[in-house]
Amino acid sequence: xxxxxxxxxxxxxxxxxxxxxxxxxxxxxxxxxxxxxxxxxxxxxxxxxxxxxxxxxxxxxxxxxxxxxxxxxxxxxxxxxxxxxxxxxxxxxxxxxxxxxxxxxxxxxxxxxxxxxxxxxxxxxxxxxxxxxxxxxxxxxxxxxxxxxxxxxxxxxxxxxxxxxxxx
Amino acid sequence: xxxxxxxxxxxxxxxxxxxxxxxxxxxxxxxxxxxxxxxx
Numbered sequence: 001x002x003x004x005x006x007x008x009x010x011x012x013x014x015x016x017x018x019x020x021x022x023x024x025x026x027x028x029x030x031x032x033x034x035x036x037x038x039x040x041x042x043x044x045x046x047x048x049x050x051x052x053x054x055x056x057x058x059x060x061x062x063x064x065x066x067x068x069x070x071x072x073x074x075x076x077x078x079x080x081x082x083x084x085x086x087x088x089x090x091x092x093x094x095x096x097x098x099x100x101x102x103x104x105x106x107x108x109x110x111x112x113x114x115x116x117x118x119x120x121x122x123x124x125x126x127x128x129x130x131x132x133x134x135x136x137x138x139x140x141x142x143x144x145x146x147x148x149x150x151x152x153x154x155x156x157x158x159x160x161x162x163x164x165x166x167x168x
Numbered sequence: 169x170x171x172x173x174x175x176x177x178x179x180x181x182x183x184x185x186x187x188x189x190x191x192x193x194x195x196x197x198x199x200x201x202x203x204x205x206x207x208x
């Protein structure tokens with residue numbers, strides 16, 4: 001999943017507005033950041049970045065750290081959810097490792113770009129609707145708010161086209 | 169899809185695209201969330 005992770009971060013921001021979205025988005029993408037860094041240092045390892053065990057450890061470390069820092073168990077739980085949601089979301093669209101030597105699981109929709117797009121767009125719209133409810137009443141009517149789902153879906157299309165030019 | 173470079177692309181171009189892919193949604197949400205929550 002790609003922009004769905006950002007949409008889930010927005011949903012969590014809507015449920016817990018005091019947790020900065022500037023933190024929730026990178027936390028929701030944390031396994032991808034780790035994967036990217038591992039490529040930069042020429043030691044890519046999907047078990048370290050995307051396995052169920054590594055995501056559970058990363059989510060717990062980040063959640064505990066933020067929970068202690070903010071002195072709020074609820075805030076820490078939201079950060080934990082942002083991180084942990086990455087594995088569950090990827091489970092829908094991809095195939096992800098569980099642990100070293102363990103089974104790979106997932107629906108593997110990367111091979112079905114239309115379904116991948118439909119599901120990602122659906123996640124974006126649903127999460128945006130929930131996020132929107134946390135906004136002041138007058139802000140909900142502002143058309144600039146539509147840039148969130150439209151912008152995210154646009155990024156999905158561009159990134160899909162870059163990765164698989166044959167799709168478009 | 170997993171955030172990664174286009175097939176066959178390596179080096180700076182691949183890192184640039186991954187960087188944009190990871191920072192783009194962050195920038196969009198930070199800017200728009202701030203704009204929407206600011207009281208007018």
